Amino acid sequence: MGLRATGSYPTGMRRREKIIDVAVDMFGADGYYATPMSAIAEAVGISESGLAHHFRSKNVLLQAVAERRLQETAAWWETLPGSDSAIGMFDEMVEATRRFLAQPGLIELFVLSISEAADASSPAHARLSERYEAVVAQFAARLQKAADRGEIRTDVDMELIARESIAVSDGLQVQWVLSSGKVDIVAGIAEYARNLKERLTPA
Numbered sequence: 558m559g560l561r562a563t564g565s566y567p568t569g570m571r572r573r574e575k576i577i578d579v580a581v582d583m584f585g586a587d588g589y590y591a592t593p594m595s596a597i598a599e600a601v602g603i604s605e606s607g608l609a610h611h612f613r614s615k616n617v618l619l620q621a622v623a624e625r626r627l628q629e630t631a632a633w634w635e636t637l638p639g640s641d642s643a644i645g646m647f648d649e650m651v652e653a654t655r656r657f658l659a660q661p662g663l664i665e666l667f668v669l670s671i672s673e674a675a676d677a678s679s680p681a682h683a684r685l686s687e688r689y690e691a692v693v694a695q696f697a698a699r700l701q702k703a704a705d706r707g708e709i710r711t712d713v714d715m716e717l718i719a720r721e722s723i724a725v726s727d728g729l730q731v732q733w734v735l736s737s738g739k740v741d742i743v744a745g746i747a748e749y750a751r752n753l754k755e756r757l758t759p760a
């Protein structure tokens with residue numbers, strides 16, 4: 558659940574969010590490279606110059622789509638029944654991966670956007686870096702709460718486990734894209750989650 562247009566938003570913000578909504582759908586369905594900015598502008602009901610007012614380039618719009626995906630994934634996790642349980646959270650990593658596969662075009666977009674943002678000179682670098690740090694902090698905080706309740710070991714670095722989990726998920730998505738979907742990322746995450754439970758379960 559990312560930001561959505563509401564009556565309280567200024568007109569410009571509502572328009573910006575609508576553009577991202579349309580880009581998510583069109584990039585996800587037809588692919589980033591096959592979707593011209595003119596098609597997005599037409600679907601939104603504005604001119605190309607109007608679109609450029611909000612997103613000066615297609616790459617900038619791509620980064621906004623990537624940010625939206627991170628926001629929505631984080632919010633989705635918060636709604637899950639097991640989000641307060643470490644064990645439930647590990648199981649839900651598998652469900653999150655299945656959810657990604659329901660929108661395969663967005664996996665490709667996400668991998669592309671991360672590669673673009675890796676360039677420190679990219680305008681998206683700071684924004685996505687900040688978003689990643691927020692996701693890591695959220696994950697680590699849940700692990701710490703679980704440790705405080707005695708669900709998992711307390712002698713581990715919660716932030717490191719959070720970064721490792723995110724790295725495994727992102728890495729498998731990269732391999733899925735490079736293999737043209739042949740890598741079974743759901744099975745990979747399921748095996749990782751099983752091993753993580755074993756590692757973190759108190760003796």
